[in-house]
Amino acid sequence: MSDLPHGTGDNAAAVNSLRSAVMRLSRRLKHQRVDESLSPTEMSVLGTLFRCGSATPGELARKEHVQPPSMTRIVALLESKGLVRLEPHPDDRRQKVVSQTEEAEAMLEESRRKRNAWLASLAEGLDEDEWAKLRAAAPVLEKLAHL
Numbered sequence: 001m002s003d004l005p006h007g008t009g010d011n012a013a014a015v016n017s018l019r020s021a022v023m024r025l026s027r028r029l030k031h032q033r034v035d036e037s038l039s040p041t042e043m044s045v046l047g048t049l050f051r052c053g054s055a056t057p058g059e060l061a062r063k064e065h066v067q068p069p070s071m072t073r074i075v076a077l078l079e080s081k082g083l084v085r086l087e088p089h090p091d092d093r094r095q096k097v098v099s100q101t102e103e104a105e106a107m108l109e110e111s112r113r114k115r116n117a118w119l120a121s122l123a124e125g126l127d128e129d130e131w132a133k134l135r136a137a138a139p140v141l142e143k144l145a146h147l
Contacts, residue, residue: 032118034111041066043111045074046083046104054099056089083107
């Protein structure tokens, strides 16, 4: 792992530990789903629409790191479930803009509530020092997630 910035053994060990913990926690969080009929990818697209607002299917494909034809299929599935709507693009009549529906917003809110409650119950076992470290680490993890 010498290609790590400041590639000391301590940093390499921290990166390895972080990767392992994030993957385990992510797998466990995925089981805290509100709507089992949606795939993790479909939930991710709805989350992106919530965070970033309406977007074209091409913009969503870039943000989600999938091929445009895959995003077209995902958007069609979400539209058939009443979770997104397609509207004409204001500047380019050949394109559509994808927006989430109120039903999707409510489902995302319930999903966040359920996952937050699950995480909070796990965190009840932390002492004050661990809580302080978690509060300090959260913005750093958020930054890593969006780099």
